[in-house]
Amino acid sequence: MIFKFFTFGGSKKDFFHLDSSARERLEREKIKDQSVVGLEIRIDRNLDNKGFVFVGFSQKFNHLIEPNRTKIQISDKDLRDLDTGYLSYSADEGSFLYYPEISIDWENTPRQDIKRITSNKHFTLKGSEWIGEKNTKTYDPIRKILSRNEVVSLFAKDHMMQIEFSPAHPTLEEEEEIADLLLIYLSSLFPNLNEPLQNLP
Structure with a gap:
């Protein structure tokens, strides 16, 4: 999708x-x-x-x-x-x-509880990795994704983000809502996820 x-x-x-x-x-x-x-x-x-x-x-x-x-x-x-x-x-x-001209593409992975997203924009600086869990301090659109009940964790590297879900299969509505938040994050020119955080509570 x-x-x-x-x-x-x-x-x-x-x-x-x-x-x-x-x-x-x-x-x-x-x-x-x-x-x-x-x-x-x-x-x-x-x-x-x-x-x-x-x-x-x-x-x-x-x-x-x-x-x-x-x-x-x-x-x-x-x-x-x-x-x-x-x-x-x-x-x-x-x-x-x-x-901005942004696209994100949802992909399945060998694990049923993990979905992969690729984008034409970077989530992290080239070659760097970032992991987000429930209490991770991060930018508002990503924080809202982590706070969702069905989301366990996020992993990002370059143009790719993986989302761990529980239960294993997110609904179409859940995917669309998460996609909207990712588009807000990417189109609003927030810093890359692995850059030093500033002005966050």
Whole structure:
């Protein structure tokens, strides 16, 4: 079973990119201000660790983004965290907007009480593992999954998460509710699960 959080208006790509409206807005600013060479992009996080994408015009750059080799100033970590989505520009709102494109796919495992989920986004930093149990301190959407009666534990590595259930077979409704929480976690740009926790009670 595949759940998707794909936005409309952009073509699906496997890397962070700017759509035509974002590139056109940048080109207009470069004509207006010749000191501008590209965009500054960063992820800011609130006290709940939810991420928000800041976009501004920049006089320097450290990455070239395909297509069209657009110049942007962004940390390697933020670029990785944005990798499945794209940046657009809304004339109505007068601002740049980030659209995540996320998919999660449920798979069976040899154990009836464990389901595997794969996503196009990372749950952990590459090669790192994370284990979550009932009392594990973690981000709100993941904490809500762990607090569910049918969930025993979580194990995540890279793009994969395994969920241990009791009883062994979750219902379709339970899978859909868990999928919704995972999509909230991934689309809200929370840190990876194995990153140091901040501002958590």
